[in-house]
Amino acid sequence: MNKKLLSLGLLFVSALTAMAQTTSVSSPDGKLQVSIDCKDGQALYTVSYDGKAMLTPSALGLKADIGDFSQGLKLKDSKQGSVDKTYTMTRTKTATSHFVANQLDVQFENADGLPLEVTFLVSNNDIAFRYTLKQAKRRDVRTAVIQGETTGFNFPETATSFICPQSKPMVGFAQTKPSYEEEYTPDAALNTPSAFGEGYTFPCLFHIGNDGWVQVSETGTNGKYVGCHLSDYEQGKGYTIAFPNPKEMKGMGGNGAAISLPGSTPWRTLTVASTLEPIVETTISYDVVEPLYEAKTDYRPxxxxxxxxxxxxxxxxxxxxxxxxxxxxxxxxxxxxxxxxxxxxxxxxxxxxxxxxxxxxxxxxxxxxxxxxxxxxxxxxxxxxxxxxxxxxxxxxxxxxxxxxxxxxxxxxxxxxxxxxxxxxxxxxxxxxxxxxxxxxxxxxxxxxxxxxxxxxxxxxxxxxxxxxxxxxxxxxxxxxxxxxxxxxxxxxxxxxxxxxxxxxxxxxxxxxxxxxxxxxxxxxxxxxxxxxxxxxxxxxxxxxxxxxxxxxxxxxPTTWEESQFIDGYPTKYVVMARRTGDRWYVAGLNGTQEKKTLTLQLPMLAGKTVRYYTDKPQKKGEILPASELKTLKVNANGEAKVTIQPMGGIILAE
Missing domain, CATH: 3.20.20.70 (Aldolase class I)
Known part of the structure; x- marks a missing residue:
């Protein structure tokens, strides 16, 4: 073989190797895409929706007592699949859920040759991913302690946040914090420091400007892992998964997660959309988990x-x-x-x-x-x-x-x-x-x-x-x-x-x-x-x-719902929800501001119907709170209903 052919052969092998370090998976409708890249030993993922960047390159990986899976990684293989399941529940916002997603299993190997698998499930508006540590063939290791994750969420810098700070440990009433009872800050810049220097509790909502919204949370956590939250924002890296503060529980117990092998982390979830509707209506928390035992009785709502x-x-x-x-x-x-x-x-x-x-x-x-x-x-x-x-x-x-x-x-x-x-x-x-x-x-x-x-x-x-x-x-x-x-x-x-x-x-x-x-x-x-x-x-x-x-x-x-729909709203300002129990719809709205809101609601489920309309009268001088009244309201044939929600007031439309 002459030198020219040898050089071309080496270039071809290099190209194949480079190709092998990148893979991707899209939602069934093709709008939501996750790309995974392994560059200089670092695993990264990006998220786009409808061609717009919702998450810029963000880290994947974890550190355990058996090895470092955050650097020195190689992308060894990937496999595509799909999920299609329907299940019923009585405890959530909808009685029946149909989860359809594309699956990508990505196999990594760290510098010591130990395997790490990352599984992505991508539906039309949701992403769930988790890590699985497996037993290495050459090492008789059956357990691991996960000491932390490098999992990142790196949003475009123009994004703003609606997030709640994690408390410092062993403070508050009788040293009972953290208890997820802090105040949200709306539309805050990403680089705003958390109130107590402990990051932010799940779920975390981000507004990606005119491009849409992303909700970040986790699901599937049980006694086999720790409850996680997000770190403070770091320029260039974004937010990362944070483990509990070691001082929680008066310092008793470690803050890592002990697992048997093979073993998986909980699912990290992202709901991604151009509007707030999929954020409010998501069922991803339940879509990727299964019942752990059967109900002993028919628990009554x-x-x-x-x-x-x-x-x-x-x-x-x-x-x-x-x-x-x-x-x-x-x-x-x-x-x-x-x-x-x-x-x-x-x-x-x-x-x-x-x-x-x-x-x-x-x-x-x-x-x-x-x-x-x-x-x-x-x-x-x-x-x-x-x-x-x-x-x-x-x-x-x-x-x-x-x-x-x-x-x-x-x-x-x-x-x-x-x-x-x-x-x-x-x-x-x-x-x-x-x-x-x-x-x-x-x-x-x-x-x-x-x-x-x-x-x-x-x-x-x-x-x-x-x-x-x-x-x-x-x-x-x-x-x-x-x-x-x-x-x-x-x-x-x-x-x-x-x-x-x-x-x-x-x-x-x-x-x-x-x-x-x-x-x-x-x-x-x-x-x-x-x-x-x-x-x-x-x-x-x-x-x-x-x-x-x-x-x-x-x-x-009612307290159980066959169906729930987001109608209108903006976080911390106002919200209108529609929920169905049996064949009856209830539409309820809240105004969280001091200004009245007049809205034209799109309610196709009530088109042409006359409904009960619970509303507030304008507050009179000297009244502590406004008087309420019950009227009727005709929803037009196009499903439109014009309503006014008084300051700090509400509405209900009920069949």
């Missing part, structure tokens, strides 16, 4: 009353809980939540009596528990009932015996692997005793409605109790509830904890600070914020004070 929200700790006494059970019965609600301190202020024997009384009224109890063993100083009891298998068996057997329907477990304050395992253990044990579970003071649920069939919802945001605590948060309620449909509630059920009908945040409904949202806003929030067991914070005085049409609506509030 519904509504619950909650005395603690307005009446606070002093209300956890037998007499007050009887009053709240009576309200639930009068309203046709399924449950009544008995909050903290019942073990000392009521006592177990009288809780048994209370449960019997509730059941005689067609109501079942939900009981509050402190999660704590040793990881924070939350004083409320009952303590040490959920933190070990022996304690859980004792408590849950007793609750099953006396007919309790579910538990609310509070004060977790960590995303370390032992805490993620505790969530899973509580859920699995509760299912064995036919108990539904709500978590508060807790992490974001990550696909849990599908993974754990007795999981209802989590708090994991600044919820209704803060409206009670301070006037500042009462004034921010509109801001918060017009943020969550685009972020927190878009990826998981959210226990906001109260459709609040008191005009003042006090037992006498006259003292302390006022509520700043209208009655119709509160009623509409029951439709906008999705959870299958919803709190309606209605009290005995409300039964006498509220207009009959408001009480009638509060009695009919």
């Amino acid at each position: 519904g509504r619950y009353t909650w005395g603690w929200l307005i009446w606070q700790d002093n209300s956890t006494i037998y007499e007050d809980q009887v009053k709240m059970i009576d309200v639930a019965a009068q309203m046709g609600y399924e449950y009544c939540l008995v909050d903290a301190l019942w073990d000392t202020q009521i006592g177990r024997d009288r809780v048994e009596e209370l449960s019997k009384y509730a059941q005689s009224k067609g109501v079942r109890l939900l009981l509050w528990y402190n999660s704590n063993g040793t990881w924070n100083d939350a004083p409320q009891g009952p303590h040490d009932g959920m933190n070990s298998a022996i304690a859980r068996e004792r408590e849950m057997s007793w609750m099953e015996k006396i007919g309790v329907a579910g538990i609310k477990v509070d004060f977790f304050g960590s995303d370390k692997q032992p805490m993620m395992q505790l969530y899973e253990d509580i859920l699995a044990d509760a299912n064995r005793h036919q108990l539904q579970v709500i978590f508060h003071g807790c992490t974001l649920p990550r696909g849990w409605e599908r993974m754990y069939p007795n999981f209802v919802a989590s708090e994991a945001f600044l919820a209704s109790e803060n409206v009670f605590f301070t006037e500042y948060h009462a004034k921010k309620e509109g801001f918060e509830l017009t943020m969550h449909p685009f972020s927190r509630n878009a990826v998981a059920a959210a226990d906001w904890g109260g459709v609040m009908m008191n005009h003042h945040l006090s037992r006498d409904n006259k003292s302390r600070h006022q509520r700043y949202t209208s009655d119709i806003f509160e009623m509409a929030s029951a439709i906008v914020i999705q959870t299958s067991v919803n709190c309606v914070a209605i009290y005995p005085n409300n039964l006498e004070e509220l207009p009959q049409f408001e009480l009638d609506f509060l009695r009919e509030i």
Whole structure:
């Protein structure tokens, strides 16, 4: 072979090698594309939608005790496939989901010859990807500790963010943080430092200017991994996956993830679109996970009353809980939540009596528990009932015996692997005793409605109790509830904890600070914020004070949905959602601003129909809150309906 032919041959081999270091996968409709490139030992991916860059080159990789998989990588192989599945649920925004995606499995090898697989699933608006560490043929290694990820999310520099800061550990009430209860900052520059230097909690929403939107989160996390969040922004790298702060849980336990091999990380998810509709309607949190066990019973959705929200700790006494059970019965609600301190202020024997009384009224109890063993100083009891298998068996057997329907477990304050395992253990044990579970003071649920069939919802945001605590948060309620449909509630059920009908945040409904949202806003929030067991914070005085049409609506509030559609809105400003239960549609809107909004809504599902129209009258001088009214509204044949939402007000259109 002459030198010219040899040179051409080497060039051909080099070209093949270069080609082998790049691969890609597109959505079924071809609009969403992920490209993977291995350059100078670094694995990178980019994301485009409709030809526009949504994620610029971003790092892939992780570091483990068995090897470094963040550098010195070679792309060895890739394989294409597809996924097409349909499943049903009762706990989420839609009853039936059809997930169709293209799959790409990319095989990498690190500098030591150890394998790493990255799996991408790409549907028309969603991306899910995860890492799998496998056993190396030449090494008898069966376990690994993942010490961190280099996974990046590098957005175009013109993007802005709608994100919530991660708290420092061991701060806040009784050292119970982080608990995902910080404030969102809207439309912030990417390089804005996080409030506490700890990055940002999932989910994270980004506005890519005129090109669209990206939501970043994760799903499928259980006791086999840590709960992750995003780091602060770094120029040129963007945000990266961050592991829990080592100081969480008073420093107990490591902050890495111990896995057996082969073993996979949770899925990192991106919802990518030119509009907000796919962001709000996404089901990616559930599409890529599977149930981990069968439901022990047919868990019943519904509504619950909650005395603690307005009446606070002093209300956890037998007499007050009887009053709240009576309200639930009068309203046709399924449950009544008995909050903290019942073990000392009521006592177990009288809780048994209370449960019997509730059941005689067609109501079942939900009981509050402190999660704590040793990881924070939350004083409320009952303590040490959920933190070990022996304690859980004792408590849950007793609750099953006396007919309790579910538990609310509070004060977790960590995303370390032992805490993620505790969530899973509580859920699995509760299912064995036919108990539904709500978590508060807790992490974001990550696909849990599908993974754990007795999981209802989590708090994991600044919820209704803060409206009670301070006037500042009462004034921010509109801001918060017009943020969550685009972020927190878009990826998981959210226990906001109260459709609040008191005009003042006090037992006498006259003292302390006022509520700043209208009655119709509160009623509409029951439709906008999705959870299958919803709190309606209605009290005995409300039964006498509220207009009959408001009480009638509060009695009919549905909590399970066959279908949900985003109609209109902008994060922290306003939102309009449509949800269908059976063959009936409810359209609900919230205005989070001090300016009235007149909108022409596109409602093809109601075209030509005359519907009930709940709305606020313009607020008169001297009124604390505007008066509400019930009218009828004819939606025209084209499905258009013109509505006005008053400042901090709401609307409901109902068949």
